[in-house]
Amino acid sequence: MKTIATVFKKELIDSIRDRRTIVFMIIIPLLLFPLLFRVMSSIEKRQAQKQRVKTLRVALVDRGNAADFVSSMHGRSGLTLVDGVAADSVTAMIQSDSLDGAFVFAESFDQDVAANRSGRVDFYFKSTDDRDIVENRLRKPLDQYEKTLLAQRFNRLAIDSAVVDAVDVRAQNVASIEERVGKAVGGMLPYIFIIFCFMGAMYPAIDLGAGEKERGTMETLLTAPVNRFHILLGKFGVVVLSGLMSATVSIIGLYIGIKQTANIPPEFMDIIMKMLGWDTIILVLSLLLPLTIFFAGVLLSVSLSARSFKEAQSLISPLNVAIIVPAAIGLMPGIEMTYVTAVIPVLNVSLATKEILAGTIQTPHLIAVYVSLIGLALLSLYGSVWWFKRESTIFRT
Amino acid sequence: MIEVRNVTKTFKLSRQQKREMGSAFRGDSVDAVSGVSFACQPGRVFGLLGPNGAGKTTALRMIATTLRPTSGTVLVQGFDTVREPERVRASLGFLTGSTQLYDRLTPNELVRYYANLHGVPRGDYERRRAEVFQALDMNAYADRRIGKLSTGMKQKVSIARTMIHDPEVLVLDEATSGLDVLASRGIVDLIRRARDRGKTVLFSTHRMGEVDQLCDDLALIHRGRLLYDGTYDAFKREMQATSFEDEFIRRIEAAG
Numbered sequence: 001m002k003t004i005a006t007v008f009k010k011e012l013i014d015s016i017r018d019r020r021t022i023v024f025m026i027i028i029p030l031l032l033f034p035l036l037f038r039v040m041s042s043i044e045k046r047q048a049q050k051q052r053v054k055t056l057r058v059a060l061v062d063r064g065n066a067a068d069f070v071s072s073m074h075g076r077s078g079l080t081l082v083d084g085v086a087a088d089s090v091t092a093m094i095q096s097d098s099l100d101g102a103f104v105f106a107e108s109f110d111q112d113v114a115a116n117r118s119g120r121v122d123f124y125f126k127s128t129d130d131r132d133i134v135e136n137r138l139r140k141p142l143d144q145y146e147k148t149l150l151a152q153r154f155n156r157l158a159i160d161s162a163v164v165d166a167v168d169v170r171a172q173n174v175a176s177i178e179e180r181v182g183k184a185v186g187g188m189l190p191y192i193f194i195i196f197c198f199m200g201a202m203y204p205a206i207d208l209g210a211g212e213k214e215r216g217t218m219e220t221l222l223t224a225p226v227n228r229f230h231i232l233l234g235k236f237g238v239v240v241l242s243g244l245m246s247a248t249v250s251i252i253g254l255y256i257g258i259k260q261t262a263n264i265p266p267e268f269m270d271i272i273m274k275m276l277g278w279d280t281i282i283l284v285l286s287l288l289l290p291l292t293i294f295f296a297g298v299l300l301s302v303s304l305s306a307r308s309f310k311e312a313q314s315l316i317s318p319l320n321v322a323i324i325v326p327a328a329i330g331l332m333p334g335i336e337m338t339y340v341t342a343v344i345p346v347l348n349v350s351l352a353t354k355e356i357l358a359g360t361i362q363t364p365h366l367i368a369v370y371v372s373l374i375g376l377a378l379l380s381l382y383g384s385v386w387w388f389k390r391e392s393t394i395f396r397t
Numbered sequence: 398m399i400e401v402r403n404v405t406k407t408f409k410l411s412r413q414q415k416r417e418m419g420s421a422f423r424g425d426s427v428d429a430v431s432g433v434s435f436a437c438q439p440g441r442v443f444g445l446l447g448p449n450g451a452g453k454t455t456a457l458r459m460i461a462t463t464l465r466p467t468s469g470t471v472l473v474q475g476f477d478t479v480r481e482p483e484r485v486r487a488s489l490g491f492l493t494g495s496t497q498l499y500d501r502l503t504p505n506e507l508v509r510y511y512a513n514l515h516g517v518p519r520g521d522y523e524r525r526r527a528e529v530f531q532a533l534d535m536n537a538y539a540d541r542r543i544g545k546l547s548t549g550m551k552q553k554v555s556i557a558r559t560m561i562h563d564p565e566v567l568v569l570d571e572a573t574s575g576l577d578v579l580a581s582r583g584i585v586d587l588i589r590r591a592r593d594r595g596k597t598v599l600f601s602t603h604r605m606g607e608v609d610q611l612c613d614d615l616a617l618i619h620r621g622r623l624l625y626d627g628t629y630d631a632f633k634r635e636m637q638a639t640s641f642e643d644e645f646i647r648r649i650e651a652a653g
Contacts, residue, residue, distance in 0.1 A: 006513045010502070017501040216497030220558070222463050223496065224514035225487035391464060 003226045007234025015204050015238055024203045025242050029196050029250035033257030041261055051133035053078075058138065059085035059093070059102040066105040066121070068113075069145050076141060090124050101125040101138040116153060176359075190284070190353030192254065193247045194327045194346060197288055200246020201239050201295045202316060208235045209303025210312035218394060232388045236296050236381065243292040244285065251281060283356055287349050290373035294345060295323075297380020304387045330354065337361070342368035345376055398597050399437040399460055399566060404469030406430040406455050406621075429455040431621040432469070437614070439565070442588060442598040444612035444629070448649060452621040453601050454493055457570055460599070461491040473566055487515065490559035493570035497555075500544030504535060504554045507543060508561050515562035522561070529557045532587055534580075548575035556584060560591075567591055570601040585610055605642045617645070619652050 015021045059082045060070050073081060082099060090102040106112070106120040113119040123142065125135045154161055212218040221231060258272055299316060306312035323346055329335055330350025337351045348369045355361035387393050409426045410418070418427075430452040437443035447453050458464040459471050462482040471478040473485040498507055508529075512522045530536050533553040538546060543554060552575050559567065569588070573581040581604075588611055592598055600611060608615070608629070615632050617625040625632065625648065638644040 003514065006510070010499075010506075010510050013506070014499055014501050215500075216495050217499055219463060219493075220496040220498065223461050223486055223489070223491040224511060225483045225485075225516075226514050227483065394463070 003230040004233045004237070007226075007231050008237040011204075011208055011235055011238040012241070015207065015242065018207065021203050021207070021242065025200045025246045026249050029200070029246050030253045030256075033250070033253040034260060037257040037261050048133060052137075054100075055080055056100040056134065056137060057082050057098070059083075059090060059099055061085055061087045061090065061102060061104040062109070063107065065107055065111075066103075066109045066119075068110070069103075069105075069121075069142075072145055073141060078137070094124055094126050097126075100134055103142070113149060116157075188331070189254075189357060190350040191327045191331055192250055193284060193288055193353065194291070194323065194349060196250040197243040197247040197292050198295050198320070198323045201243030201292060201299055204242045205239045205296060205299035205303050206309060206312045206316065208238065209300050210306040211303075211309045213304070213306075213394065214308045222394065228388055229385055232300070232385055236293070236300065236384070239296040239300060240289070240292045243295060244288060247288055247292075248285070280356060284353050287352055287369065287373065290370070290377040291345070291349050293377035294373065294380045297377065297382075297384045300384040301380070301387045304384065304393050326350065337365045339365070339368055343372040345373065348372060398439055398472075398474060399443075399568075399599055400470075400472040401433060401435050401456070401460070402470045402472070404430055404433050404456070404459060404466045404471060406452075406459060406464060407467040428621050430459070430466075430618075433618065433621070433623050434469075435616045435623065435626045437566075437597050437599045439597045440592060440595045441613040442592050442600050442611045443614045443616070444608050445599060445601045445616050445618060446608065446645065447618035451618045453618055454495070454570065455621075456618065457491070457493055457568055457599070457601065460568055461489060462486055487562075488565045490562070490564035490567045490569075492555050492559045492568070492572055494574065498543050498551060498558070500542065502543055503540045504530075504543060504546075504557065505539045507554060508557050511558045512561045517562050521563075525561055525563060526557075529560050532590075533557055533583055549577060549580050552576055553580065553584075556587070560587070564596070566597045566599070568599045571603070572600070573602065573604060573607065581607075605645065609641065617648055619649050622652075624648055624652050 055078055057080050058073070060066070060073060062070060073079065085093065085099070085102065087104050090099070090104060093099040094102065102124040104122040104124070109119040109121065121142070123139070125138060127135050150161075153159075212221070222228070258269070298319070302315050302319070303312045306315055326344060326346035327350050330347050335341065335347075335351065337348075337355055341351055342348050342365050352361060352366060352369045355365070406429050407426045408429055410424075415422065415425070433452075433456060435443070435445075445453055445456070455464060459466050459478065460473060462478045462485050465479055474488045476484040476488070478485050502510070505526075508526060509522070512525070517525065530539060533556060535550075535553050535557060538550055543551060546554070552572070556569075556572060559569070567588070572588070573584050576584065585607060588598055588600065592613075598611075600607075602608065612629045615625065615627065615629045616623060632644075633641070636644040638647045
């Protein structure tokens with residue numbers, strides 16, 4: 001135990017003094033979310049504001065056959081009406097941003113409206129994102145006009161508006177806000193934890209395996225009268241700690257990021273903050289611990305088998321994909337925790353974390369996840385010990 | 398004491414290594430050391446000499462337990478290197494060109510680390526550290542990062558690391574490599590003192606002058622085989638060439 005602690009302490013000091021480890025373990029996980037949230041929020045806010053206050057250029061293509069609507073458009077703030085636009089040039093003008101929108105009325109529009117029929121109007125706009133601010137701003141006068149027409153018709157025909165609303169649907173979603181937010185936002189959190197856990201463990205694993213071999217310090221270490229298994233456990237400890245540290249720091253970064261984002265509704269904020277409570281974090285970290293041991297075993301085995309730091313990096317890079325894919329599958333709707341998904345590494349942690357955050361995790365599933373993760377962790381530890389004890393591995397440079 | 402008894406080390410070759418050996422090479426393996434036997438006695442300095450690629454480092458790695466002999470036996474202080482490797486390493490101070498140091502640690506931290514791995518008690522460590530650092534004139538840079546030190550300074554740190562646990566057996570390969578005359582003299586003195594205190598010293602060098610200064614016994618190794626094993630005095634008596642260096646070259650060339 002004393003030897004393991006000695007090796008662990010030295011490897012930790014050595015790693016902390018390496019700027020690259022600090023960047024991967026602390027700087028990136030801590031700053032990524034606050035910076036990302038700040039940049040995204042400010043860009044989005046600026047864009048939305050621009051769309052909201054911008055004066056829209058609109059063409060009304062009629063031949064005096066939509067008189068009421070056209071007159072309702074005159075004098076509206078934020079709109080400039082463009083005259084003399086032909087119906088066949090509307091599309092091209094909107095595409096080239098000469099116009100923001102256009103209404104092209106059918107020849108019989110006023111007649112149809114007066115005869116209680118539908119008056120046809122083609123509404124042209126350009127929308128490339130989900131926010132549809134321009135579309136909504138232009139649709140508003142049209143909706144208001146339709147509402148007025150309907151009220152006049154109901155009045156004229158002496159009909160109650162309930163006649164056309166045959167069914168009054170009042171949707172009641174019984175899922176708690178925690179569940180809804182948990183499944184939606186909670187899907188992202190395990191993804192973040194897992195990726196950072198792997199990323200944080202990756203650099204020290206390469207440095208303490210292939211890096212030591214390349215620099216010739218491994219042979220020096222192996223001349224000390226200590227069991228190789230104990231040396232490996234000391235190194236393992238630092239790799240695991242780095243992974244967990246990186247994941248924990250990413251949670252802190254996420255917390256700071258959320259706190260500084262102003263436009264999150266308060267009820268959502270309460271739920272998210274509740275999710276990031278100590279009890280949940282500890283439960284999630286207890287899942288990440290065996291997963292990180294599994295990562296450490298795999299990473300150290302690959303690192304020890306590599307001839308150089310560079311070779312280890314190129315061997316480990318594809319593993320990133322192997323981690324991201326199952327972690328991302330956990331984000332997909334319809335993928336639920338079962339006894340099958342509970343034993344698939346990475347995916348099981350992703351799903352279990354999602355369920356923990358939503359408060360819907362079932363104990364037998366959680367046990368299956370722990371058993372599978374501990375099994376894999378032991379297997380990967382055994383694998384790295386096997387590599388470390390091989391003469392050809394140590395002197396393969 | 399070190400006893401090397403009829404030791405052979407065979408390395409299996411990969412396909413790429415076989416290609417690198419040239420078209421004339423046949424077989425799947427090479428013997429880096431072949432049937433080598435010698436003994437290093439306490440209170441004496443044993444010089445292991447040979448040209449580059451002779452098998453010296455392989456032989457020394459087998460003594461240090463980092464490589465296992467394919468056949469034969471190596472005993473250090475009576476402990477078998479295969480059966481009791483940790484007891485062998487506990488009594489050994491091992492230094493070769495391939496045993497490097499951690500650049501991000503200071504000499505103090507590094508030497509302390511190896512003292513801890515060797516289980517040196519705190520009091521003994523303080524005394525040994527003061528003694529070795531003084532002898533090697535290392536105190537001025539004891540708290541500077543090793544990565545910032547010169548080659549000579551690093552070599553001294555390596556020697557301090559090798560000697561901090563006061564091993565009964567010292568295996569030093571190219572210990573004075575990269576050092577100036579003054580620093581080399583300091584190390585030669587340190588080796589002499591170790592010998593005078595009854596330590597077994599196995600010393601390998603390319604500096605023929607150091608052989609004359611230090612060695613009591615001598616072995617010549619070439620292409621994995623032993624060409625000479627005896628006392629330095631006997632070697633000198635049997636010399637056919639006029640200088641030690643010329644005799645060394647004559648024997649290597651005669652072996653083919």
